Amino acid sequence: MADPLLTFTEHGIYCARGDFHIDPWRPVDRALIxxxxxxxxxxGMGHYLATDLAAPVMRHRLGDIPLETIRYxxxxxxxxxxxxxxxAGHVPGSAQIRVxxxxxxxxxxxxxxxxxxxxSTAFEPVKCHHFITESTFGxxxxxxxxxxxxxxxxxxxxxxxxxxxxxxxLGAYALGKAQRLLSMLDPAxxxxxxxxxxxxxxxxxxxxxxRLPETVHATAEVDPKAHPRALLLAPPSATxxxxxxKFGSRQTGFASGWMALRGIRRxxxxxxxxxxxxxxxxxxxxxxxxxxxxxxxxxxxGYTEIFTRYLNSAGWNAQVIPTQFGGEEEDAA
Amino acid sequence: MNRFATLFNAxxxxxxxxxxxxxxxxxxxxxxxPDRVWTIAMFSGRRPKxxxxxxxxxxxxxxxxxxxxxxxxxxYPIVGDLxxxxxxxxxxxxxxxxxxxxxxxxxxRGLSDVNDDARKAFVLDAWDQLPDTxxxxxxxxxxxxxxxxxxxKLMTRALARATDRDEAELAHRLMGNWQPDSxxxxxxxxxxxxxxxxxxxxxxxxxxxxxxxxENLGSPSDWQAEWKWDxxxxxxxxxxxxxxxxxxxxxxxxxxxxxxxRAVDFLPDGxxxxxxxxxxxxxxxxxxxxxxKRIGRKTVPKKLLSEAPVxxxxxxxLEDGGKDIRHLPLSERRARLEKLTVNLxxxxxxxxxxxxxxxxxxxxxxxxxxxRDVQAEGLMLKRAASPYLAGRKKGDWWKWxxxxxxxxxxxxxxxxxxxRRANLFTDFTFAVWNGNDLxxxxxxxxxxxxxxxxxxxxWVKKNTQQRFGPVxxxxxxxxxxxxxEGIQASPRHKSGVALRxxxxxxxxxxxxxxxxxxLDDLNEMLRVYG
Numbered sequence: 001m002a003d004p005l006l007t008f009t010e011h012g013i014y015c016a017r018g019d020f021h022i023d024p025w026r027p028v029d030r031a032l033i034x035x036x037x038x039x040x041x042x043x044g045m046g047h048y049l050a051t052d053l054a055a056p057v058m059r060h061r062l063g064d065i066p067l068e069t070i071r072y073x074x075x076x077x078x079x080x081x082x083x084x085x086x087x088a089g090h091v092p093g094s095a096q097i098r099v100x101x102x103x104x105x106x107x108x109x110x111x112x113x114x115x116x117x118x119x120s121t122a123f124e125p126v127k128c129h130h131f132i133t134e135s136t137f138g139x140x141x142x143x144x145x146x147x148x149x150x151x152x153x154x155x156x157x158x159x160x161x162x163x164x165x166x167x168x169x170l171g172a173y174a175l176g177k178a179q180r181l182l183s184m185l186d187p188a189x190x191x192x193x194x195x196x197x198x199x200x201x202x203x204x205x206x207x208x209x210x211r212l213p214e215t216v217h218a219t220a221e222v223d224p225k226a227h228p229r230a231l232l233l234a235p236p237s238a239t240x241x242x243x244x245x246k247f248g249s250r251q252t253g254f255a256s257g258w259m260a261l262r263g264i265r266r267x268x269x270x271x272x273x274x275x276x277x278x279x280x281x282x283x284x285x286x287x288x289x290x291x292x293x294x295x296x297x298x299x300x301x302g303y304t305e306i307f308t309r310y311l312n313s314a315g316w317n318a319q320v321i322p323t324q325f326g327g328e329e330e331d332a333a
Numbered sequence: 334m335n336r337f338a339t340l341f342n343a344x345x346x347x348x349x350x351x352x353x354x355x356x357x358x359x360x361x362x363x364x365x366x367p368d369r370v371w372t373i374a375m376f377s378g379r380r381p382k383x384x385x386x387x388x389x390x391x392x393x394x395x396x397x398x399x400x401x402x403x404x405x406x407x408x409y410p411i412v413g414d415l416x417x418x419x420x421x422x423x424x425x426x427x428x429x430x431x432x433x434x435x436x437x438x439x440x441x442r443g444l445s446d447v448n449d450d451a452r453k454a455f456v457l458d459a460w461d462q463l464p465d466t467x468x469x470x471x472x473x474x475x476x477x478x479x480x481x482x483x484x485x486k487l488m489t490r491a492l493a494r495a496t497d498r499d500e501a502e503l504a505h506r507l508m509g510n511w512q513p514d515s516x517x518x519x520x521x522x523x524x525x526x527x528x529x530x531x532x533x534x535x536x537x538x539x540x541x542x543x544x545x546x547x548e549n550l551g552s553p554s555d556w557q558a559e560w561k562w563d564x565x566x567x568x569x570x571x572x573x574x575x576x577x578x579x580x581x582x583x584x585x586x587x588x589x590x591x592x593x594x595r596a597v598d599f600l601p602d603g604x605x606x607x608x609x610x611x612x613x614x615x616x617x618x619x620x621x622x623x624x625x626k627r628i629g630r631k632t633v634p635k636k637l638l639s640e641a642p643v644x645x646x647x648x649x650x651l652e653d654g655g656k657d658i659r660h661l662p663l664s665e666r667r668a669r670l671e672k673l674t675v676n677l678x679x680x681x682x683x684x685x686x687x688x689x690x691x692x693x694x695x696x697x698x699x700x701x702x703x704x705r706d707v708q709a710e711g712l713m714l715k716r717a718a719s720p721y722l723a724g725r726k727k728g729d730w731w732k733w734x735x736x737x738x739x740x741x742x743x744x745x746x747x748x749x750x751x752x753r754r755a756n757l758f759t760d761f762t763f764a765v766w767n768g769n770d771l772x773x774x775x776x777x778x779x780x781x782x783x784x785x786x787x788x789x790x791x792w793v794k795k796n797t798q799q800r801f802g803p804v805x806x807x808x809x810x811x812x813x814x815x816x817x818e819g820i821q822a823s824p825r826h827k828s829g830v831a832l833r834x835x836x837x838x839x840x841x842x843x844x845x846x847x848x849x850x851x852l853d854d855l856n857e858m859l860r861v862y863g
Contacts, residue, residue, distance in 0.1 A: 139408045140400045141421035260421065262345070262469075263413045263755035267783060272346055306407045313401060 005081070005099060006106045006130070008298070008321050013108055013132065015099055018081035020049075022097055022108045025324045032083065034110025035094035036061060036175060039325050049076075051085050053093030053121070056204045057175060072121060088112040089123030090278050091176025092205055098126050106130040107292060111325075113277065114284040117147060117180050119210065125291030132298040133289060134325065136279040137257050138307030144257070144281040151184035154274055157253060159189050162229035167250035171236040171270070174198045176278050178233055179205055181255055182212045184276075190229030193218040195243075197235050224248060239270075257281070289316070301325040336364050337372065337434040338466040344481045353483065357491035366518035367435035373521070374513035376488055377583075380477040381514070384444035385452055387415060387476060393453055397460065398422040410803055413755025416472030423460050423468065430462045437471055442514070485536075486724050496522060501536070504723050509533040510585050534568045534579040535605065535651050535659065536723035540713065540730035547694050547714060547733060557663060557717050558689040558697060559648055560709035561732055563621045563819070564611035565628070569645050569683065571597055571604045572655075578610075578645075586610075589630060590643045592682045599681045600673060603655030607721075608647035608686060618646065618708045621833065622821050646686040647674065648713075651721055659721035666721065704735050705862060710818065711735045737816035738858060739838060743849045744811045745771055747793045748804045750778070757783075758790040758805075761837075763815055765828070767852040771809055774828035774855060775817070780837030789840070812844040813837045820855075821863050828852065830859050 007014050012024035020030040027044035034040050034050075036057040041050070043062055050058055052069040059067065070076060072095065075084045085095035088110055096109040105128040112134070116122040154170075161168040172178045174197040182202070185192060192215045194202060199217045206212055216222065218232060224247045232247055239252050254270045257277025265273040279302075280288060289297060289311070297318040299308045304320040311318035343356035361369055374380070395405040405422060412418040437459070444452050463471050473479055489507065493500040503522070509532055511521060550556060566581040576597050578587045587593075590610060600606075612623035623641045627633065650670040651659050658666060667688070674685040689712070691697045701712050711734035719729035742763035750759035760778050764771035781789070789811070799806040816838035823831035 139411060140398060140404060141408050141412055141418060143421070261412055261755060262417055263751075266345070267754070267757075271348060303411075306404070310401075310404055 004130070005101050005104050006108070006132070008323075012323070015078075015081060017101055018079040018083070018099070020078055020083075022099075023110060023325070030078075032097050033058065034088065034097060034108065035091055037091070037111070040110055049083075051093050051095050053208060054095070055093070056208060057093065057201065060200065060204055086126050087121035087124050089114060089116065089120050092120045092179070092208070092210060094120060094176075096126055098128065104129055106132070107294070108132040109134065109288070111136070111279055112288065113280045114288050115144065115147065117183070117278075119180050119183050120176070123288070125288060128292050128294050130296045130298065131289060131292045131294035132300060132321070133285065134279065135285060135299050135302035135304055135307035137277065137281050138285055138299070138303040138310075140282045142257060142260055142281045143283060144275065144277060147184065147276070150274055150276050151186075154181070154184060154253075154255075155186045155189060157251075157272055157274075158185070158231050161231075161251050162190050165228075165249065167224070167247040168231045169239050169244055169247065169250050169252045170231060170233050170274075171239040171252065171254040172198075172233060172256075174201050174235050177255060177276070178202075178235075179210065179212060180276070180278070181233065182215065185213065185231065187213045190231060191216055191227045193222065193227060193230050193232045195232075195234040195238050197238075198233055218243075334434050334437055334463070334467045334470060335431045336360070337368060338470055340364075340372070341470060341481065342466055344483060350487065354487060354491045354494065357483070357488065358494040361492055361495035365433055365435065368433055370513050370516060370518050370521060371434055371438055373488065373492075373507065375474075375479050376481065376483045377485060377507065379513055380479075381438050381441055381474060382445070383475060383477070384441045385456060385475055389449070389453070390415070390419060390456070390472070390475065393456060394419040394422055394460075397457060398424065410749060410751070411755060413749075413751035416476050417469055419460075419472050420465065420469040426461050426464055426468070428462050429464060437474060438514075441474060492522065498522070501723050504536045505533060508536060508583060509579070531572045531575075532570070532577060534570060534577070534583070535607075535657075535721075537566060537568070537581050537607070538722045538730060539581075539725040540715075540732045541725060541727050543714065543731040543733040547697060547731075550714065550731070553691060553693055553697070555717055557667070557715045558691055558700075559686055559713045559715070560689065560704065560707060561711045561713045561734060562609040562611055562618060562646060562686070563708065563710045564609040564618070564624055564646070567608060567610040567645060568651070569593060569596060569604075569606045569608070569647075570652075571600055571602055574602060580610075589627065589633065591633060592638065592642055593645060595681065596645075596683050599677050600683065601654070603652060604650070604673065605652035606645060606647040606670070606683065607649035607651055608645045608683075610643055611646050612641040613644045613684075614642070620708050620821070621819065642682075644682045644684055647683055648686040649721060662718045662720065663715055664717040701733060701735065737818055737834075737838070738820065738862060739814050739816045740765065740850045740855060740858070741812050741841060741844060741848070742774070742815050743771055743809045743846055744789075744807065744813060745773060745809055746804050747789075747807055749790075754786070756790075757786045758793045759786055761813075763813065764809070765850050765852050765855055766847075772828050772852050774826065774830060774852075775815060775832045775835045777813075777815055777835045777837050780816070781840060785840055809846055812841040812846060812849050814839040814841055819862065820859050822859060828855065830855055830863075 011021055011026045011028050013022040020032055021028045022032045023034055023040040024031050025042055029046035031045035032049045036054050041058050048065055048067040052071055055067055055069045070085050072085055072087055075082050082100040084098045088094040088096045090111040090113055096107050099106045107126050107128040112123055114123045158168045172181050178198040194215045195218055202212055251271040253272040253274055254268055255274040255276045257279060258264045259273030260275045295317055297311050297316050298321045300321050300323040308318045308320050340356055340360045344353050347353055391405055395402045409418045459471055489500050489504045492503045568579045570577040578590055578593055580586050612619040626641055650666045653669050704711050714731045714733055716729040742765055744761050745764045746762035747758040748760040750757055762773050762776050764773045793807055796808040797805040815835055817832040817835040819833035820830055
């Protein structure tokens with residue numbers, strides 16, 4: 001039997017025939033990048049290839065890198081291997097990478113979610129023989145509610161804070177989660193103020209044509225009194241900072257899939273946790289895997305061992321692949 | 334149960350005490366009365382009799398969720414709470430109803446009379462009509478163990494606000510042995526009930542630890558010093574010709590310590606004493622180890638009764654001649670206590686815990702250092718003018734404990750915690766060197782900050798050598814300073830010793846693993862302090 005098209009090396013997922021890596025975690029010559037989060041798009045590669053939608057954020061984060069872009073569905077030949085990028089629905093511009101040679105098809109899905117968040121290009125299942133999947137929330141206790149339901153909770157919380165004269169401080173990861181929350185918020189309740197890290201990403205995504213509600217850049221100079229009834233959107237690390245304290249009496253909320261677990265909610269000592277994730281839940285993972293038609297499943301990060309054992313018991317040929325993805329863990333998911 | 338779920342969420346979601354008290358007070362005004370009583374009961378650790386075994390609950394939940402049982406069992410430790418795991422794996426309810434909390438409790442109590450099939454049908458039907466929090470709470474009604482950060486103090490404050498009654502009186506009413514299924518709101522909170530009053534202990538007055546040195550407490554002449562004993566804090570009630578023994582945890586322990594029955598022969602009716610239950614021998618308190626044999630035993634064999642007889646070492650008098658005297662100054666209460674106990678025969682099971690005479694703080698420093706010699710944990714400092722307050726209050730009573738014993742040990746196993754600490758490695762096993770081997774000698778769970786736990790968790794994930802179920806063997810690398818209150822020989826442990834109250838005092842990131850302590854060091858501590 002011929003060598004497999006993709007292998008797993010100490011640098012990451014590798015295609016020997018095309019001599020390229022996917023989301024490598026050490027410097028290599030040619031890197032195909034699924035999306036701009038720090039554990040997938042790292043510094044120091046000879047050449048980068050990513051979607052045109054992911055490119056601006058990557059340039060913002062990694063500087064002037066040798067980056068080539070590709071549109072969803074467009075096929076490139078790299079060393080005789082057909083490569084194409086397909087929507088992963090994780091964050092704007094995120095992709096699954098399809099690799100084909102001699103009738104053998106692999107898909108490396110990076111991070112993904114299967115529900116349409118109205119902002120990222122929605123996840124598209126890609127038929128393949130070998131599917132590389134994450135399992136960040138690969139346990140049956142994780143089942144997401146419809147986005148509209150969470151949005152209603154979120155806005156009710158914000159409105160209650162505003163009515164009580166408190167600032168609602170919402171913690172969320174700067175790329176993806178923050179913008180998804182923006183699209184869920186009801187601007188009729190009050191002004192939305194954004195921390196610099198988030199506002200910079202907003203500007204980039206707006207520049208790409210994404211529709212986000214109006215936001216105010218919450219610089220050190222901004223006067224909280226000039227913005228009553230405000231919701232302050234900030235990276236998790238900043239929600240308890242001096243900068244946030246300037247906004248007086250406030251409640252803090254945190255938006256993440258991890259908020260589904262009461263223990264983690266309580267540990268974070270936030271006033272409210274909103275269960276909203278950019279990763280697939282249990283049913284989402286199983287649905288995505290089913291849709292690929294793949295027989296061989298490689299589980300790269302998350303609850304890898306339990307999820308793999310389940311897949312094997314349900315008839316797949318699954319194995320755990322140790323990787324360095326998932327570095328943002330509780331904060332990002 | 335919607336109203337109860339709203340309350341629960343308000344308590345669970347807020348980190349602020351005032352918000353919790355407000356939410357509870359509102360509930361105690363507008364919830365149905367039977368629901369209020371059950372709520373008080375459950376938040377103070379009482380729960381309805383278990384109607385269904387947790388084994389069955391797990392099986393039914395896995396079946397309903399259409400997942401194999403092993404997958405449920407793997408998920409449970411990650412969530413850290415059985416009731417929550419079940420609530421999360423089940424599919425969403427197909428319909429919604431809103432029955433009262435007490436309806437569900439009564440329905441669950443009815444299950445004791447029916448067979449397993451009927452129980453299962455009932456539970457599945459309940460799961461199918463209760464959303465999120467209500468479903469979790471329904472499971473909690475079965476499994477017990479509500480932890481919502483509601484202290485007794487906080488609950489009485491809310492009750493006081495809701496009923497316009499005195500907080501101390503309410504605290505007293507909630508003490509003791511009342512049963513939520515046979516008491517009404519009126520009887521528990523409002524009515525006069527001399528019979529119930531007769532059995533009720535007073536709320537214990539609890540001291541704070543003294544972080545500072547006593548020099549800042551002012552003049553030594555204003556203070557009374559006693560040894561801080563290492564036993565079980567207890568209250569002995571002599572009323573109506575009967576005697577009752579209550580622990581600080583509000584557990585009725587009368588039957589566990591039958592030797593105290595003889596107190597009715599020596600002390601007058603209408604007497605309530607606060608003191609320490611201790612094993613007694615050769616005219617002195619014995620180690621906690623001796624008392625340990627008695628803890629957990631509901632009935633006591635004769636042999637043990639003579640080997641480890643228990644007495645109440647009394648240090649305060651709360652009721653004298655049938656009158657509540659807690660408002661009197663300690664010096665006066667103490668004088669009355671002395672009068673009561675001075676002429677008792679030597680075999681009376683109540684002995685007065687002596688005051689320690691001292692002239693200045695320096696003298697007390699020196700005395701404290703000798704606490705271990707008399708089986709004490711340190712000193713108690715009480716303001717002579719202090720009334721007997723309810724609960725933990727700052728200012729008048731201080732415990733001035735000995736510094737703990739410490740040893741530097743190597744972490745060798747890690748296990749994740751439960752509840753608030755689910756998903757974090759928090760339970761560790763520690764070892765000391767014996768030649769080139771590491772000998773495990775204790776476990777410890779507490780003492781690190783959340784930030785430190787997160788850091789060590791990420792290290793454990795990367796440095797796991799082997800897994801034994803939920804336990805991970807890790808590379809011996811990290812040294813922790815383990816603090817403990819006592820050490821004793823234990824043939825059940827590989828190391829031959831058992832520690833009392835072990836916890837992590839410090840993560841010694843500066844210390845190389847070779848420099849951890851040895852089994853010889855541990856044995857030397859056993860020789861000196863054991």
